[in-house]
Amino acid sequence: MKFLREAVRYGYIPFMMLGLTGAAYWVVSQLVVAEGKTWAYALIFPLLVAAYATSLLAERIAPVFPEWNDHGEHGDMLTNTGHIALYELGAINGVLLIPVICWLFPFQGIWPTQWPMWSQVLMAFVVADFAFMFMHYLSHRLPLLWRLHAVHHGVGRLYGYNGVIRHPLHQALDMIVGNMPLVIIGMPVPVAVVLGFLISVTLIVQHSNVDTRLGPLQKHFAIGRIHHMHHVNWGTEGDCNFGLLLTIWDRMFGTYSEKLGREVTAKDMGVDELPNFPKSLWEQLILPWVYVPGKGEPERYKQMAAAKAKTPAQEARDQVLHAAE
Ligand SMILES: [Zn+2]
DSSP states (O other), rough: OHHHHHHHHHHHIIIIIIIHHHHHHHIIIIIIIITTOOOGGGGGGHHHHHHHHHHHHHHHSBBBBBGOHHHHHHHHHHHHHHHHHHHHHHHHHHHHTHHHHHHHOOGGSSOTTOOOOHHHHHHHHHHHHHHHHHHHHHHHSHHHHHHHHHHHOOOSSSGGTTTTTHHHHHHHHHHHHTTTHHHHHHHHHHHHHHHHHHHHHHHHHHHBOOOOOOOOGGGGGGOOOOHHTTOEEEEEHHHOOOOSSHHHHHHTTTTTOHHHHOOOOOOBBTTTTTTTTTOSHHHHHHHHHHHHHOOOOOOHHHHHHSSSSSHHHHHHHHHHHHHHH
16 A cells, blocks of 8 residues: 555656646547547547546545545535536637637747647647736736636635636636637647647646655646645635646746745635635536625625534634634
8 A cells, every 4th residue: 555655646747747648649649630530539538537537546545635535525526527517618619719719810820830749739838837827816816807716716625626616707718818829829729639638637636635746846836735825715825826837937926835834734725705615516606796805705605504514614714713812
């Protein structure tokens, strides 16, 4: 068991980011582009299922917080499945829109189609990584965007299965800022498909409850513990580490943090204004219209939670308040 745990700690990220993404790249570059088998795009779906299955398995073997593995207690698997379906449908729609965008903006000559495909994917990912980080930063600064982004932050635990939670409107804005400029200058559909897969896997890995080890590379990637700090629910404590994969942008913006003033615990995730963050998918989808930042929690959430025990976020708040007394 100890060997298995160590293998997961060191092998999880390479398997997900290089192994599964490499498989998706091979499917697209070889089967679709080289051999002309358009149907092979469908193989991306089982690879995505494999990514989620791997994250759930790895979290069993080598968790950061074992309490985050209790799916029954958290009761969010069904809602998160709905979020995954919404997110991936949104991503597919984005790819389907590419021909329309190309028709509207005929500047395709700029894209370096002569480069090897892997380098096109890499360049697209670095540009998208920066754009997503910047959009993420703004989502914490502008109240209108924060209403949408709060849907991602309300969750009481982080694991691979809730990595892609996003309000569909927020996802659309992300894609307009992060992906559309690439499409406008001519990113081809095969590159966009691999990029979309890579972003999904990055979001899964970023939120995975896996005690990963990256050695000296740890501080260069906004995943795992580095990203936990971003989800801390106390005031402005979590206003750091906005990066998707790379931390270089946070270093440039001065928003990078390697350690908070205290140890992050399993109960620290969430939004402090929303201790009774709703569990159902539809309540989460209407959240931006009922939640007013700075005004405290909407009455309806308090009523919904009145009969239940304290939420993890409330317990964490009580602990901090007790410690301060
Ligand atoms: Zn955020």
